[in-house]
Amino acid sequence: MTTRKIHFIGIGGIGLSALAKFLANDGHQISGSDIKQTEITNDLALNFGAKITIPHHEDAVEGVDRVIYSAAVRPNNPEYQKAKELGIELLSRKESLKTILGDKEVYAVGGAHGKSTTSAMLASIIPDSNALIGAISKEFGSNVRYADNNKVVFEADESDESFLNSNPHLAIVTNVEPEHMEYYEYDEERFYNAYRNFLNLAKIRVINAEDEFLASLDIDAIKLYPSKDITNIEFILVHGEPHTKFTFKDFGNFEVFGFGNHIALDAALAILGALEMGEELEDIRTNLLNYKGIKKRFDIIQNQPECVVIDDYGHHPTEIKVTMESLQSYKELREFNRLNVIWQPHKYSRTLDNLQAFVECFEGVDELVILPIWAAGELEVDIDLKGAFSRYKLHMADSITRKDGVVQIIQDNNIIKEYREDLITAFGAGDITYQIRGEA
Numbered sequence: 001m002t003t004r005k006i007h008f009i010g011i012g013g014i015g016l017s018a019l020a021k022f023l024a025n026d027g028h029q030i031s032g033s034d035i036k037q038t039e040i041t042n043d044l045a046l047n048f049g050a051k052i053t054i055p056h057h058e059d060a061v062e063g064v065d066r067v068i069y070s071a072a073v074r075p076n077n078p079e080y081q082k083a084k085e086l087g088i089e090l091l092s093r094k095e096s097l098k099t100i101l102g103d104k105e106v107y108a109v110g111g112a113h114g115k116s117t118t119s120a121m122l123a124s125i126i127p128d129s130n131a132l133i134g135a136i137s138k139e140f141g142s143n144v145r146y147a148d149n150n151k152v153v154f155e156a157d158e159s160d161e162s163f164l165n166s167n168p169h170l171a172i173v174t175n176v177e178p179e180h181m182e183y184y185e186y187d188e189e190r191f192y193n194a195y196r197n198f199l200n201l202a203k204i205r206v207i208n209a210e211d212e213f214l215a216s217l218d219i220d221a222i223k224l225y226p227s228k229d230i231t232n233i234e235f236i237l238v239h240g241e242p243h244t245k246f247t248f249k250d251f252g253n254f255e256v257f258g259f260g261n262h263i264a265l266d267a268a269l270a271i272l273g274a275l276e277m278g279e280e281l282e283d284i285r286t287n288l289l290n291y292k293g294i295k296k297r298f299d300i301i302q303n304q305p306e307c308v309v310i311d312d313y314g315h316h317p318t319e320i321k322v323t324m325e326s327l328q329s330y331k332e333l334r335e336f337n338r339l340n341v342i343w344q345p346h347k348y349s350r351t352l353d354n355l356q357a358f359v360e361c362f363e364g365v366d367e368l369v370i371l372p373i374w375a376a377g378e379l380e381v382d383i384d385l386k387g388a389f390s391r392y393k394l395h396m397a398d399s400i401t402r403k404d405g406v407v408q409i410i411q412d413n414n415i416i417k418e419y420r421e422d423l424i425t426a427f428g429a430g431d432i433t434y435q436i437r438g439e440a
Contacts, residue, residue: 007061008032009079010070011052012040015157016093018132018143019068019100024048025146033060033079043142058082065089068096071160072377094162101152101167104130107273108166110156110198111174111208113319114266116294118174119155121256121270124291125284126277129153135313136295151277156198159183163198171202172273174266176213177318182349206272208265222272226265235259235329240303242330254285257293259326296433298323302405306421308334309407311436315346315429317357327425328364336422339364342400342409342436344371344428348381359388368392369409369417371399374430400426402438 008020011032017040024030025048033053034041044050053060058078061067067083067090075081083090091099107129109119116135123131124139130152131137131145156163156171159180176195184191192213199205199219207214209223232247242259248268256267267288274284293299302309310327314320320343331339341362345351351358351373362368370385386396397411407424409417426436434440 003027003029004065005029005031005063007064007067007079007083008069009056009067009073009077010034011044011050012036012038013070013072014040014134014143016068016070017044018134019093019096020044020050021048021142021144022130022132022146023100024050025144031060031064033057061086061088066091068093094160094165097162097165098167101154101165103150104152104167105150105169106152106154106167107170107172107277108154108156108163108168108198108202109172109174109269109273110158110163110195111172112158112177112179113316113322114174114262115155117258117263117297118172118266118270119153120294121267121288121291122172122273123153125270125274125287126151126153126279127287127290133294135297138292138294139290158194158198161194164194164201166198166201168198168202170204170206170273170277171199172206172269173199173208173211173214174269175208175211179316181353204273204276206269206276208269222276224265224268224272226261226268230261230264230268233261233264235333237333240308240334241300242298242326251281252285254288256288257291258298259329260322261325262322263326298326301437302402304405307405307419308336308423309402309436310423310425311433312425312427313429313433314427316350317354317361320358320427321361323425323427324361324364327423331423334423338366338422340367340369340419340422340424341365342369342371342407342424342426342432344426344430344432344435345373345385346429347376348373348378348383351383351385352381355383355388359391362389362392365392367395367417369395369397369400371397371428371432371435374428374432376430399440400432400435401440402436407436 012034020030031051033056035055041052045052061079061083109115119133120137130147132154133143134155156166205221207221234245244263245255246264296313299311314323397409399410407419408415
């Protein structure tokens, strides 16, 4: 293998950082840049020998063989422009997947919801595989795991059709729901065709056959029927942490970290995929217990008898709704009186497109705190969130923090509310994860 110098523009992102780590483990020399220093950039510098440039600077691409850039990078980026000027090979993350995964046996997991969880579970039950996941697996403390073989568990992203470049040997699809429609120019036929094409690329397919779109496909696939195949679902606490027990077909009983019917569904899809890849059933049952959840998905960051704080990445109403159901079950088992939720809406377009569904998905919360919309690069749109969510006991706030086990709600530089007991959950894909952890 020829060792190359590869530079990543936007290396701090969860997806691009995974590719950088993977290629570093494969023996390549990596470097990268981003607009700010983060936990991810620090990890790349410390543990993967990456030279990190903060912020972007044209000198960063001097002497490299290839530049890979994230979807957020625009052609006016100084490093992009310099690489073009120097004639350096420029690839988007999407384009780079062809060369990175092209000769691998890829077990790709796609879907609107649950793909990170299912990918991490699959990585747990095929322990000798490489893994490239769009979240931090708590089992191996990273979004990447390296193994000296050709097998790769890969979280396949539909947001820009990059999953079509993932060379899937096995394709698992959890569910399909129109999202990222700005990329698809609001053309639903194009969106659904992308999933059809993804599945058709794979030699082996595993699908949730109770999903309306997936059920409509005339393809050869291993089909999961959750309402029939998964029975005896039970939620239990193990050292105060959530676990789900269930019976799956005639394979017997399984236990997995997390709460909810969706957790059992994700595990069942991963089990079916692993069986197709030749894993032994009893090994699967044992290895599934190694799954410890993923960071920012029902992520218990404070666990005390009187107060539990959870950080959750949920930023779409469907995701939030199923997590709310899990939270209610957890609240009952822990015998808490109240569930207080803090929400940082993610993107003006998503908030506007799904406003009514967002209003309904928080049903059952005792108090709701709404933070300013995390723009994610979008132009500001005026949305009357206070009016839309008037049915709730509502607090509009600027920010939050957590100090000495107490969650503080801040408006106009004043603490307007403190939560110090019961169940507190923060939802969002922006910087709320740092706020609720007291790191912002």
